[in-house]
Amino acid sequence: MNISADRKIVFVAGVHGNEKMPVKALTEAGVDFILGNPKAFDLNVRFTEEDLNASFGTLSASYESKRAAEVLQKIHEDDLVVDLHTTEAEPVSFVIIVDENMIPLAERTGIERVVIMKHNIKQGHALINHRDGISIETGTHEDQRSYRATLDVVNKMHKNTKHPVVLYEVYDRITEPGEYTNFQQHPMGFIPILANESAYELQGLFGLKARRL
Numbered sequence: 227m228n229i230s231a232d233r234k235i236v237f238v239a240g241v242h243g244n245e246k247m248p249v250k251a252l253t254e255a256g257v258d259f260i261l262g263n264p265k266a267f268d269l270n271v272r273f274t275e276e277d278l279n280a281s282f283g284t285l286s287a288s289y290e291s292k293r294a295a296e297v298l299q300k301i302h303e304d305d306l307v308v309d310l311h312t313t314e315a316e317p318v319s320f321v322i323i324v325d326e327n328m329i330p331l332a333e334r335t336g337i338e339r340v341v342i343m344k345h346n347i348k349q350g351h352a353l354i355n356h357r358d359g360i361s362i363e364t365g366t367h368e369d370q371r372s373y374r375a376t377l378d379v380v381n382k383m384h385k386n387t388k389h390p391v392v393l394y395e396v397y398d399r400i401t402e403p404g405e406y407t408n409f410q411q412h413p414m415g416f417i418p419i420l421a422n423e424s425a426y427e428l429q430g431l432f433g434l435k436a437r438r439l
């Protein structure tokens with residue numbers, strides 16, 4: 227697959243309406259981007275009816291399902307998406323991909339940790355299941371580091387140089403509550419990713435199990 231610099235990069239932020247730092251950073255830096263979920267953003271909530279990042283390619287009557295179709299219309303199939311998020315968990319940045327062909331794109335971000343999520347938690351309805359691209363967890367919701375990480379990614383993407391990455395592969399879910407530190411090997415043998423996220427815990431998911439590749 228061609229990840230050359232001639233493919234247009236489309237930045238997306240605010241797919242989850244309470245994840246404001248990337249939106250703030252891109253706006254203040256004058257970078258063009260698509261605001262994923264404007265209604266949830268205005269209300270400062272993750273979503274209004276259902277998770278937008280689990281609504282791409284769905285045909286439900288919810289605001290998010292309709293909004294997902296609108297967002298896809300704005301992004302050409304030849305474009306490369308860089309979809310910026312924040313989390314509640316530890317303030318580490320990492321890249322999420324669902325397709326190994328996106329590793330070269332991830333290498334342009336300057337972010338070391340790259341997580342391959344084939345064991346998909348969005349049932350194939352995330353934005354990056356429907357367009358070539360990457361999602362980035364820039365850091366925690368209210369942290370200035372998430373703001374700086376966003377701008378750092380924008381600058382590095384434009385330079386189009388390759389940075390070394392460490393690859394992780396998600397292979398299962400964490401279904402029991404417990405003490406998990408993201409990206410640190412757990413005594414049970416897995417590396418937790420996206421643990422300590424209340425948005426997931428509500429669904430009985432306490433994080434994801436990954437291994438180093």
Ligand SMILES: [Zn+2]
Nearest residue numbers: 242245311312
């Ligand atoms: Zn998010």
